[in-house]
Amino acid sequence: MKRDISVIGAGLSGLYAAWSAASHGADVELYEKGTIGTKHNCGEMFTEVYTSAPEECKLNRIEKFKVIIGEKITDIDFGETSPFVMTDKCKHEMIMKKRCEDLGVVIKENTKYPSLYVKGRKVIDATGVSNYELSMGKAVDYVCKNMRWNTYYKGINLNDEKVAVFDIRDDLMGYKWFFPRGKDLSNVGEGVYYYKYDAEIMKPEESNIIHKGGGLLPMPTMNEFYYNMTQYQTSIRVGNAAGLVNSFLGGGEHLAVISGILAGELVAKIVDNRYYEALMEIIGDEMRFGISGYELFRKLDIDSVSRFVELRLADQVDYINLNTKLRSVIKKWITLPSIVEDELKMFINE
């Protein structure tokens, strides 16, 4: 049976996209190169403003935030109705897998999809952060020595006060986060920014926000998101693959879910690749700067965040030199193999 839609990648965004498309009547196949629900050994913070995480995967609610930039410390108390909740990501994925199966989605685990860009096929690209970006991250990691790229630890006993801490370095090159522990899962990490547009994510006046049902969706840049969502010819990206990551609002979990749900609905309804019109139909006049979004940013201390972004954008970091350093480090690790003529001949004749 020919399936309408192929979803590539069964992380949360892919699972939600497949589930959403199937629940709108599409025949969906879902490819995952690994095994669903096995990749994560940490908890994840999920922002419940657009939609809720399934109850079964929730660990505990984060009520307080502490944002540290240099010597300035800002405490934010969201109280018991805080929208931030720690979740067990593996369990979340397994729940969504079951929901997909119940709707008849054909799930192909340990299977690679041949190409994302095969002509004439409807594809949702949920392949996550690209290898290139990961390799950049790992390289930055090495140079910055005391920093790690999205490093997680299992079972660290951080605090029981339900406080999430963001500690941004004075030189604005990196930040740490400490999410409170829930059961045996926590989430601690250190990250670095290596693209200027990473910082743009956190600049509310330059980010657009889709607001629907009280939710928000901060985007990499105003144009880029519309372009990514609407201008594809044969595929649409969701989750991390679409750059939907926001360090301050809990990684990309809720963004993965929101973009997955929207894209699934969009692609299921679309008849002739008119993505833009379809997106407008789904979101309609709610596509605007979301008031809730601004309120949330304000609570996160807009001055601190803006200052951080300003300095980031003012070329405080020399990206070109950083890149040169990375290359000099990596050069030591790798040797380029010599190719013999026969190998190329085989390639040509295959």
Next chain:
Amino acid sequence: MVLPDGIIKMAINKVISKSNDVIDFDALICNIGSMNDVDKKLVIRITDMKSACGLGIKEGKMVEVDKVDKPDTVFSMDKNTFSAIILNKVDHRQAYYMGAIEADGENWVRDSILLGKIFDEIKKVMRPGAAK
């Protein structure tokens, strides 16, 4: 051992014809780029050949390098590097970081991501079983 120019040209021709049969480069470029990238022109130039040689992306098609005027970004590499990448013996990102690929262009960081995607897709199309 020096790889003959003729073999490289044959490999390039094979990459061009087979990729164009399968890959929708318009879609690929749109997926990576921004509004300004609609007419993006990229070039992969092989540096150690007697005549200008390489691959280009223009108007959503893969073409020979001499058919691309004023590319946005030029990636330069030698014959051995190009061969090692298409034979999947080295990752293009590693090749870049070890200095075997040079990038020149205004938005080369973003275009490097695009180049990575292009190589990823080419490798899948050319050697589906061997692609990482």
